[in-house]
Amino acid sequence: MAADGPEHQRTPGRRIAIDQDAIRELTALLDELGLTEIEVEQDGQRVRVARHAAGVAVLPAGERAAVAAAATVAIAGPSVVAGMIDAAAHPGLVPSPMVGTAFRAPEPGAKPFVDVGSAVAAGDTLLIVEAMKTLNQIPSPRAGTVTQILFEDGQPVEYGEPLMIVE
Amino acid sequence: MPGLVPGIHVFLVEQVVDGRDKPGHDVSRAHVMFDKILIANRGEIALRVLRACKELGIPVVAVHSTADADAMHVRLADESVCIGPPPAKDSYLNIPALLAACEITGADAVHPGYGFLSENARFAEILREHNVQFIGPTAEHIRLMGDKIEAKRTAARLGLPVVPGSDAAIESEEQALKVAEEIGFPVLVKAAAGGGGRGMKVVRTGDDLSGALSAARAEAQAAFGDGAVYLEKYLSEPRHIEIQVLGDGKGGAIHLGERDCSLQRRHQKIWEEGPSPAVNAEERDLIGERVAAAMRELKYLGVGTVEFLYEDGEFYFIEMNTRIQVEHPVTEMITDIDLILEQIRVAAGGELGMTQRDVKFHGHAIECRINAENPSTFRPSPGRIHQYHPPGGLGVRIDSAVYQGYAIPPYYDSLVGKLIVHGKSRTECLMRLKRALDELVVEGIETTLPLFRALVREQAIIDGDYHIHWLERFLSRATEDG
Numbered sequence: 001m002a003a004d005g006p007e008h009q010r011t012p013g014r015r016i017a018i019d020q021d022a023i024r025e026l027t028a029l030l031d032e033l034g035l036t037e038i039e040v041e042q043d044g045q046r047v048r049v050a051r052h053a054a055g056v057a058v059l060p061a062g063e064r065a066a067v068a069a070a071a072t073v074a075i076a077g078p079s080v081v082a083g084m085i086d087a088a089a090h091p092g093l094v095p096s097p098m099v100g101t102a103f104r105a106p107e108p109g110a111k112p113f114v115d116v117g118s119a120v121a122a123g124d125t126l127l128i129v130e131a132m133k134t135l136n137q138i139p140s141p142r143a144g145t146v147t148q149i150l151f152e153d154g155q156p157v158e159y160g161e162p163l164m165i166v167e
Numbered sequence: 168m169p170g171l172v173p174g175i176h177v178f179l180v181e182q183v184v185d186g187r188d189k190p191g192h193d194v195s196r197a198h199v200m201f202d203k204i205l206i207a208n209r210g211e212i213a214l215r216v217l218r219a220c221k222e223l224g225i226p227v228v229a230v231h232s233t234a235d236a237d238a239m240h241v242r243l244a245d246e247s248v249c250i251g252p253p254p255a256k257d258s259y260l261n262i263p264a265l266l267a268a269c270e271i272t273g274a275d276a277v278h279p280g281y282g283f284l285s286e287n288a289r290f291a292e293i294l295r296e297h298n299v300q301f302i303g304p305t306a307e308h309i310r311l312m313g314d315k316i317e318a319k320r321t322a323a324r325l326g327l328p329v330v331p332g333s334d335a336a337i338e339s340e341e342q343a344l345k346v347a348e349e350i351g352f353p354v355l356v357k358a359a360a361g362g363g364g365r366g367m368k369v370v371r372t373g374d375d376l377s378g379a380l381s382a383a384r385a386e387a388q389a390a391f392g393d394g395a396v397y398l399e400k401y402l403s404e405p406r407h408i409e410i411q412v413l414g415d416g417k418g419g420a421i422h423l424g425e426r427d428c429s430l431q432r433r434h435q436k437i438w439e440e441g442p443s444p445a446v447n448a449e450e451r452d453l454i455g456e457r458v459a460a461a462m463r464e465l466k467y468l469g470v471g472t473v474e475f476l477y478e479d480g481e482f483y484f485i486e487m488n489t490r491i492q493v494e495h496p497v498t499e500m501i502t503d504i505d506l507i508l509e510q511i512r513v514a515a516g517g518e519l520g521m522t523q524r525d526v527k528f529h530g531h532a533i534e535c536r537i538n539a540e541n542p543s544t545f546r547p548s549p550g551r552i553h554q555y556h557p558p559g560g561l562g563v564r565i566d567s568a569v570y571q572g573y574a575i576p577p578y579y580d581s582l583v584g585k586l587i588v589h590g591k592s593r594t595e596c597l598m599r600l601k602r603a604l605d606e607l608v609v610e611g612i613e614t615t616l617p618l619f620r621a622l623v624r625e626q627a628i629i630d631g632d633y634h635i636h637w638l639e640r641f642l643s644r645a646t647e648d649g
Contacts, residue, residue: 099250099267131267132297156271158249159264160233 022047092167094141096157100131104153112153114164118146126164129157140166200515201225201276201300206240207265208280211568211584212491213240216278219507228272230265232258234576239568246272253578259283262290269299276300276514278507282580285490286313302514304469304489305416312471312487316359316397322473322484325461330476330483332399340377343398347376350400356380358387359395366390369401402483404634405476407431408443410458411498413506415513416468421523422455423504426472426497430622430638432545437615437638438622439494440533441501444593444631445477454482459523470495470510476635493536493585496566500532500589531596532589535604535619539581542617543646549577553611558603562589562596575612583614593631597623621645 026038026049039048096102104112104127113125120126125137126146148165151157204220205228206213213229217240220227229244234253241247248268251258258264260283269277277294279285279301288306295301303309312318316336323329331350336359337343347354347370356379358366366387368379380396388394406429414420427443428436442451458473471489475482495506509520539548555571567584569575575583588603590596601623607616622628627637 099248099264099271101271131263132270158247158268159251159258160249 019047023049088162090162090165090167092142092144092147092165093162094126094138094164094166096129096159096161096163097138098129098131098136099158100129100136100156102151102153102155102157102163103128103130103135104149106135114146114149116146116149120144120146120166126166127151138163142166201511203228203245203272203274204276204278204302204511205230205265205269205272205274205299206244206280207259207277208283208285209235209238209240209259209568209579211566211582212280212493213238214243214568215566216240216280216507217243219505219511220278222505223508223511225511228268228274230259230268232578234578237573239570239573248272253576255283255579262293265290266293266297266299269294269297274299276302276511278302278511279490281490281493286488288313300514302469302510304414304467304471308465308467309489312489314359315357315361315486316395318487319484321465322461322487325464327457327461327473327484328475328482330399330402330485333397336395336397337380340380343376343380344373346398347373350398353401353403355399355401356383356396357399358383358391358393359397360391360393361387366396400483402476402478404636405429405478405483406443406445406633407436407474407635408446408477408482409472409474409492410455411495411506412458412462412467412471412473413509413513413519414462414465414467414469414471415517415519416466418463418466419519420459420462420467421519421521421526422459422462423498423502423506423526424455424528425451426494428494429633429635430628431635432638432642436494437536437538438533438619439497440531440593440596441497442528442531443477450480456523469513470506493582494534496564496585496587497532497534500562500564500587501528501530502526503529530589530591531593532587533596533600534585534587535600536585537583537607537609537619538615539575539583539612540615541613542615545615546613547577547581548613549575549581550612551575552583552609554608555610556606556608557584558586558606560599560603562599563603564588569609583609583612586619597629 026040026047030038030049030051037048037050106113106128113127114120120140121143122141123139126140127138128135129138130136144166146164146166150162150164157163203226206216207230209231217227217229226245229241229247230250231238231241231247232251232253233249235241236249248271250264250268251261277299284290285303286309288309291301291303291306291309311321319329320334333346353369353371356368356370366383368383370376370379383396384394387396406427408425408427410425411423412420413423424441425443425446426439426441427445428439430436430438462471470491471487472492473487474485476485491506491510499506512520540546541548551574552569552571555569557565557567564587565584566587569583586603586607588596588600590599604616604620604623609616627633
């Protein structure tokens with residue numbers, strides 16, 4: 001972890017730069033040790049990485065969590081994927097239309113519906129979201145290529161959660 | 168932690184919390200306690216429930232629509248799940264999404280708050296089928312009290328005084344006229360599937376009866392999908408007085424006194440207080456015990472409110488609400504009992520935390536429901552709150568989910584927050600309320616704050632001399648005076 005942290009500007013509660021290396025390292029620790037939450041404080045900057053939580057919060061010292069502006073980022077699951085911070089605004093985004101558990105393949109052990117690089121037509125099944133024992137096939141909203149897969153097999157997802165990028 | 172750069176402090180937090188280990192809470196009296204509670208609601212009540220869960224050491228799952236992603240209780244919850252787009256039918260009323268959220272988070276109990284699915288018997292049943300505890304009464308009791316005709320029958324059977332009226336739905340105009348003449352005009356035509364004051368028509372003479380019946384039927388069919396109507400004696404200037412109850416589901420039940428909720432606009436309560444200025448200790452004990460006995464016979468589980476109209480010293484049952492109510496803090500302030508905590512305790516199979524003898528009332532409390540509405544026209548005023556300063560000090564409580572910078576979404580109710588004030592006497596309470604109302608700052612949206620500032624200075628309110636029509640007459644006088 002970098003001893004001198006990233007430069008960040010402190011317009012009140014607006015722009016806060018995120019140290020991606022720090023987050024990656026913490027996330028690896030989280031996975032490795034099987035924890036649900038890690039919080040680290042250094043040089044007045046605090047980072048918390050939590051499993052299934054509302055997001056990663058980077059809190060400059062002295063700023064109360066309750067009033068901090070939207071520096072939170074939706075995390076898809078136990079791991080943060082590079083570039084995910086931009087996913088929510090991506091035009092090719094396929095967000096989850098429902099709450100449930102996302103699976104890459106029609107059944108355990110089978111081939112995934114798509115991989116990165118797969119060409120899809122509008123309506124092709126990209127993944128399954130299971131809720132209460134019913135399997136719901138999630139169709140691609142457009143024709144294109146799968147450029148990013150933003151979830152892990154078996155990961156719980158919420159409404160609007162970024163699942164894939166198809167462009 | 169080995170291997171890390173020195174100078175870094177690492178706080179490792181494990182998710183699993185066992186409420187039984189928390190000191191100062193008698194949760195050990197419950198046979199088990201929930202591992203995780205999902206709050207199926209939003210706004211101030213979601214925050215209220217979250218607070219009780221946190222004090223019990225129970226992890227909280229907050230569900231929210233996309234419009235509520237920045238809600239205070241979502242920020243404070245241990246986990247959150249976005250369950251849908253803004254419309255309530257796609258989110259807070261979306262039972263499959265709520266069930267899926269329970270499934271993926273492992274929540275073993277759901278608190279439904281008030282409104283939304285809190286009195287939906289089907290929801291309670293579905294949760295039960297999925298081994299998730301609904302924090303509330305049984306589906307059977309929800310159904311029983313949800314049908315207003317059936318509820319009245321049950322109340323009468325349980326020995327509660329009821330408003331005289333038709334014992335069942337009106338079948339014909341002849342029957343209606345006969346009943347009306349028996350109970351005496353004026354009468355009220357009410358929708359059986361209504362409630363909360365909706366679908367009611369006053370009839371003063373026999374000539375108006377048939378027209379009112381047809382109109383009421385048509386409106387009831389349109390609003391509630393059920394055109395059944397019944398008749399009740401119309402009381403001219405009653406007070407609305409309700410009794411808070413708590414039952415353990417095993418035949419134990421107590422009452423926690425009354426709240427006077429007579430100040431209403433379009434049947435919506437805006438100011439509630441306890442004790443009622445009109446009720447003395449003896450009356451309270453009498454009606455309270457009758458209600459508690461009725462709940463014991465029902466083996467009622469959880470909190471509930473039995474609502475009465477009160478006129479000339481007589482109580483008349485109108486309906487029962489089988490959920491926590493908006494105005495529950497009034498009771499909490501005068502009894503020092505945490506009603507949400509008690510709800511959770513009995514839902515988990517625990518005993519009541521106290522006997523009737525343990526329940527003591529001290530002082531007086533008043534709650535004002537402050538809405539994001541124009542104070543004269545009551546037009547909703549959603550928007551961003553630029554400046555927010557809640558009052559504080561001894562005996563002042565704010566139950567609100569707003570904060571400075573928060574934008575009130577246009578999709579749900581317009582409640583900004585509840586200001587609840589306690590004093591050793593009603594006089595002291597009113598003085599404190601006046602002070603607190605003057606101190607409260609909410610800018611950026613219109614609110615009904617000016618109305619409360621006027622009410623607290625109004626002689627009839629100071630005297631406690633009002634009834635269920637008082638507020639609307641006050642408001643129409645105010646508009647006439649310009």
